[in-house]
Amino acid sequence: MSVFVDQERCIACHACEVACKRLHGGKSNVSLQIVDGKAALPLLCRQCEKPACVAACYAGALVKESDAVAFHAEKCTGCDLCLLACPFGVIWSEKLAYKCDLCSGEPVCVATCPTGALAEDYQAVTQVIRSRAARAFRRGFR
Amino acid sequence: MKLGSPMSQALVPTICPYCGAGCGFYIKVEEGRATGIKYMPDHPVSRGSLCSKGNAALEVLRHPGRLQHPLKKSGSGFIPISWEEALDLAAEGLGQALQDFGPQDLGFLGSSKCTNEENYLFQKLARSLGSPNVDNCARLCHASTVVGLGKSMGACATTNPVSDLANSRCIFIIGSNLAENHPAVARWVLEAKDAGSTIIVADPRRTPTSWLAEIFLQIKPGTDLALLNGMMHVIVEENLFNRKFLEERTRGFEALADSLKEYTPERAAAITGVPAGDIMRAARAYARSPASATVYSMGVTQHAGGTDNVQALANLFLICGHIGRPGTGIFPLRGQNNVQGACDMGTLTEFYPGYRRPEDPRTPEIFGQAWGGSRRLPGHCGLTALEMMDASREGRLRAMYIMGEDPVNSDPHASRTREALEALDFLVVQDIFLTDTARLADVVLPAAAWAEKEGTFTSTERRVQWICRAVSPPGEARPDLWIVTEIARRMDLGWEQRTAEEVLEEIKSLVPTYRALSREMLRREGFIWIHSTEGYYPTRRKGSPILHQAGFPTPDGKALLAPVHYRPPAEETSPERPLFLTTGRLGAHYNAGSMTLRSPSLLDIEPQLFVELNPSDALARGIGDGDGVVVHTARGDAHALARITERVASGVVFLPFHFPGVNALTLDVRDPQAKIPELKVAACDVRRA
Numbered sequence: 001m002s003v004f005v006d007q008e009r010c011i012a013c014h015a016c017e018v019a020c021k022r023l024h025g026g027k028s029n030v031s032l033q034i035v036d037g038k039a040a041l042p043l044l045c046r047q048c049e050k051p052a053c054v055a056a057c058y059a060g061a062l063v064k065e066s067d068a069v070a071f072h073a074e075k076c077t078g079c080d081l082c083l084l085a086c087p088f089g090v091i092w093s094e095k096l097a098y099k100c101d102l103c104s105g106e107p108v109c110v111a112t113c114p115t116g117a118l119a120e121d122y123q124a125v126t127q128v129i130r131s132r133a134a135r136a137f138r139r140g141f142r
Numbered sequence: 143m144k145l146g147s148p149m150s151q152a153l154v155p156t157i158c159p160y161c162g163a164g165c166g167f168y169i170k171v172e173e174g175r176a177t178g179i180k181y182m183p184d185h186p187v188s189r190g191s192l193c194s195k196g197n198a199a200l201e202v203l204r205h206p207g208r209l210q211h212p213l214k215k216s217g218s219g220f221i222p223i224s225w226e227e228a229l230d231l232a233a234e235g236l237g238q239a240l241q242d243f244g245p246q247d248l249g250f251l252g253s254s255k256c257t258n259e260e261n262y263l264f265q266k267l268a269r270s271l272g273s274p275n276v277d278n279c280a281r282l283c284h285a286s287t288v289v290g291l292g293k294s295m296g297a298c299a300t301t302n303p304v305s306d307l308a309n310s311r312c313i314f315i316i317g318s319n320l321a322e323n324h325p326a327v328a329r330w331v332l333e334a335k336d337a338g339s340t341i342i343v344a345d346p347r348r349t350p351t352s353w354l355a356e357i358f359l360q361i362k363p364g365t366d367l368a369l370l371n372g373m374m375h376v377i378v379e380e381n382l383f384n385r386k387f388l389e390e391r392t393r394g395f396e397a398l399a400d401s402l403k404e405y406t407p408e409r410a411a412a413i414t415g416v417p418a419g420d421i422m423r424a425a426r427a428y429a430r431s432p433a434s435a436t437v438y439s440m441g442v443t444q445h446a447g448g449t450d451n452v453q454a455l456a457n458l459f460l461i462c463g464h465i466g467r468p469g470t471g472i473f474p475l476r477g478q479n480n481v482q483g484a485c486d487m488g489t490l491t492e493f494y495p496g497y498r499r500p501e502d503p504r505t506p507e508i509f510g511q512a513w514g515g516s517r518r519l520p521g522h523c524g525l526t527a528l529e530m531m532d533a534s535r536e537g538r539l540r541a542m543y544i545m546g547e548d549p550v551n552s553d554p555h556a557s558r559t560r561e562a563l564e565a566l567d568f569l570v571v572q573d574i575f576l577t578d579t580a581r582l583a584d585v586v587l588p589a590a591a592w593a594e595k596e597g598t599f600t601s602t603e604r605r606v607q608w609i610c611r612a613v614s615p616p617g618e619a620r621p622d623l624w625i626v627t628e629i630a631r632r633m634d635l636g637w638e639q640r641t642a643e644e645v646l647e648e649i650k651s652l653v654p655t656y657r658a659l660s661r662e663m664l665r666r667e668g669f670i671w672i673h674s675t676e677g678y679y680p681t682r683r684k685g686s687p688i689l690h691q692a693g694f695p696t697p698d699g700k701a702l703l704a705p706v707h708y709r710p711p712a713e714e715t716s717p718e719r720p721l722f723l724t725t726g727r728l729g730a731h732y733n734a735g736s737m738t739l740r741s742p743s744l745l746d747i748e749p750q751l752f753v754e755l756n757p758s759d760a761l762a763r764g765i766g767d768g769d770g771v772v773v774h775t776a777r778g779d780a781h782a783l784a785r786i787t788e789r790v791a792s793g794v795v796f797l798p799f800h801f802p803g804v805n806a807l808t809l810d811v812r813d814p815q816a817k818i819p820e821l822k823v824a825a826c827d828v829r830r831a
Contacts, residue, residue, distance in 0.1 A: 009332050114326050
């Protein structure tokens with residue numbers, strides 16, 4: 001599983017960050033980026049199918065488990081190679097690495113998002129985005 | 143609750159203490175301590191979501207800086223005293239001023255963050271002592287809504303439930319950054335947008351709300367009325383108005399149409415800075431859609447012509463007939479959790495509970511009988527919040543009782559408010575933190591926060607919701623209800639200590655809109671009060687919660703279309719102060735900051751005051767991104783970090799008003815009708831610190 005982002009719905013309210021921080025000892029595993037004052041995007045682990053971070057982690061702290069990238073902090077050596085490897089920049093480090101752990105299957109960021117910009121249901125998100133695209137196409141692009 | 147969890151663990155339902163959206167959540171309580179938040183997926187407004195402030199709400203409860211003991215001023219500091227001594231001092235101080243100067247020299251500021259029951263008792267205390275001077279900070283946010291919509295259609299409340307925005311085919315948002323300030327409302331706007339509705343946003347600043355817009359009208363600050371009249375000009379010229387609705391439900395269209403002739407899109411464009419073509423597109427989209435909703439907030443109301451702005455907005459939805467049906471309506475979004483309730487409870491000088499006018503001879507009679515006091519109740523309006531400050535500076539007001547407000551940081555031209563409070567003979571402040579206002583008090587009374595007491599809040603959509611007590615207040619802090627009653631007892635009003643539920647029974651007997659509610663209703667999903675020309679009834683018993691479906695609560699049931707004209711902002715720019723300053727809120731902070739500036743996870747997001755400056759204005763002044771700058775107006779200076787961005791147009795700067803010092807800059811020129819100050823526009827300059 002993974003948390004998907006419908007960027008058109010993000011209103012930069014920072015709820016995901018604060019909620020994540022609340023459940024993860026003051027450290028947020030999601031980072032809201034505001035782009036040029038014109039759009040916002042919450043960045044968090046995409047649970048890659050072929051994760052570069054797992055390939056880079058010689059300690060075996062990052063491993064692909066079923067359909068997610070799991071992180072075992074007790075094995076982390078704090079070498080930060082995973083930060084270097086991650087193409088999305090969504091692993092951070094404070095002595096040890098930290099990243100989205102999907103809140104044991106019930107991501108708090110998805111639950112708290114006021115606008116539904118974050119979702120676990122891939123089908124539902126893609127359906128919304130497809131119909132949005134279809135409508136834009138019908139109206140003609142401006 | 144999970145099996146095997148200790149018995150002392152509980153989930154207590156509550157309502158968020160921040161904005162007026164009224165989102166619900168549960169507080170996890172373990173061994174008497176609030177340890178976590180659980181979302182409430184079946185809540186009708188928030189559907190289980192919470193914004194950043196809601197997620198951080200418990201940080202305020204557990205904050206070490208909470209007031210724990212009553213305090214007495216001693217030299218330049220405070221010393222803790224017992225409740226007995228504090229209450230005696232408070233009653234003596236107010237009683238002395240009452241005896242020496244009379245009730246007109248007493249001032250009372252209630253709070254739109256306190257419950258209905260607390261506000262009800264607070265204004266009852268003021269009026270029972272004979273003082274008409276009772277107000278709350280709704281004066282600074284929606285006073286122009288109360289007056290303007292009252293004049294236009296006889297009622298000032300939000301007409302449709304927030305979730306009904308999803309049924310709109312066009313949503314016109316003006317002067318509201320709801321994406322940051324009411325994120326739960328943005329959900330319903332996005333639902334409508336994804337169903338194909340057109341979103342129009344008018345704001346001087348590019349905000350997360352404007353990101354949602356198909357048509358964004360970046361107006362110059364203070365030119366809202368020219369935009370609205372320009373849109374109406376187009377609607378009238380192109381015959382896009384709703385003739386049937388105009389004939390059946392309104393008066394005054396001819397005069398309005400006449401007054402609009404001069405507002406050609408070209409002239410509106412010249413005033414507002416928005417291209418005429420965009421004004422026409424917006425007008426057509428709004429008028430042609432089968433159901434358009436109108437959402438507004440402080441950007442419309444906080445002007446010297448705030449009442450006129452609101453009336454222009456009313457004219458717009460009335461000529462198009464966009465009211466009284468699903469997907470239409472007017473949404474004056476309330477900034478605080480209980481602005482609507484504080485106004486319903488009569489914590490406004492021009493209204494007794496239930497919006498009864500004091501000048502009506504029946505009003506003092508009705509309440510005199512119900513309250514059974516010996517003193518005559520005031521039969522006239524008293525001083526508004528800001529007029530109390532004027533009166534104090536002029537020696538016409540001697541003592542004040544402030545409950546849960548921080549006017550030193552929230553009033554415009556705040557240095558004068560500080561002077562005013564310092565000039566008082568006696569000041570008692572009741573709050574959860576030692577705010578800048580409390581620091582000026584003779585006696586400070588520590589109050590319970592929202593999760594430490596019981597009562598009702600009324601949200602922006604008129605939903606009355608019950609809050610349960612989850613935890614005990616820290617130290618000796620007590621619920622406001624108890625404190626107000628104790629002071630009244632010491633002032634010989636003969637009150638008994640009562641629970642919130644008992645006070646609510648008294649409110650129900652006097653406020654028609656609340657008459658039908660019951661505790662069970664409140665507990666389940668709240669209660670939306672509605673009224674029609676036939677009377678008031680609860681939504682559960684009859685029909686839909688949409689107001690004005692058949693008529694307006696005016697004498698003839700028709701709404702009034704009143705011509706209003708554009709006037710430039712009260713303070714024009716000049717060579718010394720060539721920029722327009724406008725203020726607003728951020729997603730992570732809240733009002734004067736007394737709560738959010740003490741909340742670590744919110745401070746992480748926005749730790750300090752910044753000023754948004756257009757790159758061209760920054761270049762001309764040699765200011766770089768992140769530089770320390772001074773923002774200067776005729777009233778004072780504020781230090782901030784420069785944030786260089788195209789969010790603001792050239793010639794406009796933006797300051798978030800949550801940080802101390804911002805309101806030292808703002809302008810105290812008031813709307814003659816609603817007495818709301820022009821907080822949104824001032825002339826300023828910015829220079830390197």
